[in-house]
Amino acid sequence: MTNRITTLSRSVADKVVVITGAASGMGRATAFLFADEGAKVAVTDLSRERVDAVVDRIRTAGGAAHGIVLDVTDADAIIGAVEEIRAELGPIDVVVNNAGLAVGGALEDPNFEDEWMRALDVLLTPHQRLVRACLDDLKASGEGRIINIASTEGITAQRGAMPYTAAKHGVVGLTRSMAVNLGVHGITVNAICPGPILTGITEDIPDDMRDTFARRRTALRRYGDPEEVAHLTLSLALPAASYITGAIIPVDGGLTAKND
Numbered sequence: 001m002t003n004r005i006t007t008l009s010r011s012v013a014d015k016v017v018v019i020t021g022a023a024s025g026m027g028r029a030t031a032f033l034f035a036d037e038g039a040k041v042a043v044t045d046l047s048r049e050r051v052d053a054v055v056d057r058i059r060t061a062g063g064a065a066h067g068i069v070l071d072v073t074d075a076d077a078i079i080g081a082v083e084e085i086r087a088e089l090g091p092i093d094v095v096v097n098n099a100g101l102a103v104g105g106a107l108e109d110p111n112f113e114d115e116w117m118r119a120l121d122v123l124l125t126p127h128q129r130l131v132r133a134c135l136d137d138l139k140a141s142g143e144g145r146i147i148n149i150a151s152t153e154g155i156t157a158q159r160g161a162m163p164y165t166a167a168k169h170g171v172v173g174l175t176r177s178m179a180v181n182l183g184v185h186g187i188t189v190n191a192i193c194p195g196p197i198l199t200g201i202t203e204d205i206p207d208d209m210r211d212t213f214a215r216r217r218t219a220l221r222r223y224g225d226p227e228e229v230a231h232l233t234l235s236l237a238l239p240a241a242s243y244i245t246g247a248i249i250p251v252d253g254g255l256t257a258k259n260d
């Protein structure tokens, strides 16, 4: 088709996107997808070696990326990382709060308090810190986008994961609140709720347990691939996604729809 009929842009070319926990799983798949689509990607995670591996892969494929070692529990490091990204790639248009880990914890566990604090420290508190650090850029962008990776645990609950579930419900609440507060600046804020996805977090679960869970709990009867989640992250970051905000969207193979 030589002349387009529609008006909104479906390109993230040259947009600057910062992704936390981008050396593995969904964060890495998201980094690869944005790079494939021409965005400039700030790859951040805990280890230099793993960050560099992702950056090298993107650059080898002809994409633009800058790697930063960032522990999201370190408030000062977040501010430093954002300054570095601005200097290396330019002002930030898209924030993807993705870093995470599995945190257990039944109320009876002696270390429940530690697990609780760890869940909030890694899975919730950093999200608002990174957004505050990027806020001037997101306002100036005109097409600022924030995508928070929550979980189906952000809308439902499994046994034995109370701190994780509470933190992920917090991410959902934070997403709605940020959407309401930042809409006036044209910034959209959405949460994705992945179901069972094959990543670093789930790789140690024995194959037969994974298989049984997926067959029993999901409509599609399988685990998802990280790229299947990255696809929605990219979609929410497009300029054309300008009227989607405050949405909490499952990417869960039908897990939250299923009741049989």
Ligand code: NAI
Pocket: 020, 021, 022, 023, 024, 025, 026, 027, 044, 045, 046, 070, 071, 072, 073, 098, 099, 100, 101, 102, 122, 149, 150, 151, 152, 193, 194, 195, 196, 197, 198, 199, 200, 201, 202
């Ligand atoms: P993953 O383990 O493959 O990737 C998570 C990344 O976060 C790792 O590279 C890890 O180093 C990084 N990370 C952990 N703590 C960090 C910290 N303090 N600072 C910076 N980076 C840190 O796991 P996955 O599954 O890709 O996790 C991404 C997000 O998806 C997490 O927020 C997780 O809670 C969420 N999620 C995962 C599901 C799954 O089935 N895999 C389901 C629902 C949500």
